[in-house]
Amino acid sequence: MFHTPKTKVRPATKMAELIDANPHLLLMLQHFNIDFRVNDLTVWQLCIRQGISENLFVSIANLYNGFDIRGPQPFTRGDLLLVIDFLKSSHDFYRREKYPQISSYIRQLQENHPVREMKLLEKFFKEYFDEVLEHLDYEDSTAFPYFISLLEGGENDRLGKRYSSKVYGDHHTDIELKLQDLKNLLLMYVDIEGDLELRRKLLFALYELEFDLYIHSLIEEKILIPSGQRIEKEVNV
Template sequence: MITKDTPLKDIISQNRLLQSVVERFNFKLPSWNVSVQQACLLNGENPDFVIGILKAFDENTDFPTQELMSFSLTSILNYLKKTHEYYLSKKLPEIELSIENLIRDYAPGSPSLVHSGSLFLTYKEDLIKHIWEEELELFPYIEYLQTTKLQGFKFDVHSKLSKYSISTFIHSHDDHEKGLESIKEIILAAANQREPVMAYRIFLIQLEIFSKDLQKHSMVEDEILIPMALKLEKELNNILRN
């Protein structure tokens, strides 16, 4: 069980998925021997929130919906922005480099690798587009709702709420884990055609971890962010109508 007293080194040694969660907080630390509590105090993070996120990614723990719902929309949004930055600056480039190395070293005897590389590039472009849609449309809209509630209604509020809505996002929300699974199946088929060299195994592990990470990321959005934002949006629309 992860608590505020658990050393970070123990968390990241449990599994690679939890390591990826710790990495996105980008803690600046004297060592990994410090506890979650100490790491958060040193880096201005809320230890209770970090524990909640770690629980969400822990495969041995039920998804902590109610616990995460107790935090502010601002905390959820800031975390999701950290995750997007982590995907864009670290995870996607790492996976792309791995598949480039595979294609360079093994493509002559495995044409399906070239196909999988092309699929991954298309997948990456779609995922990046989705991330920027959230960063440039959904997140600013939610932040606008928050500001309106805190500071009062402005002249443009009716226009803002009529041009965009949370339901707009829900209808366009893609299932990116499935796209990654199809790429992984092609890589597996290619690997079965020859000796399962270490490069294949490393790449498959990367895809597996990222697929699970995306699944948990989607759960934070779908089960925490969206219900909280819908509630706020409904509250403001009700005020407008009355």
């Protein structure tokens, strides 16, 4: 998978410099609903302006830059509600932008090269997309409402005690695996020639999606699930 050059994000670093080193951070800003005009603000100043905790912002930005979160972090309930908004916004990005875009590239490629492998590839992508949609729907309709209710301290009548961060963790699947298959098929096996522009656009879109999905799962695994488990313990004491 694509790896960014590693620049450690620190509160005193200028946001514009960070974006320059890793443009994927623009997607992170978008998921946080932060405008790209960051002037010459440092991370710390930007967090104050946006009302986002510095700890959360730096942790997520560092995930984008290839640094893991070490040890349990003291994320607050407010932070975690922001994380849910962040994840919902990325769902939106997959559903409304990335998948339709990739889908249309594959369609076009299939029309230009009506070989049977391309037909199968299109079918492969469609099946994969359906699986992803199912997963996103599950998170939107089951997992996120559970977390929101847990974080807001409300009673969880609908799901009761049956649902927990652990159940969510077990259900949590690696949706990027098939994406890797698709990439490898296009790079190594599917026998079409020419159309470089379209194929490059398709591959770039796949890489962009793969990277964002990867960070998406990291945020769930490293932030949401452990913090959820911590809060569940507090509530049950």
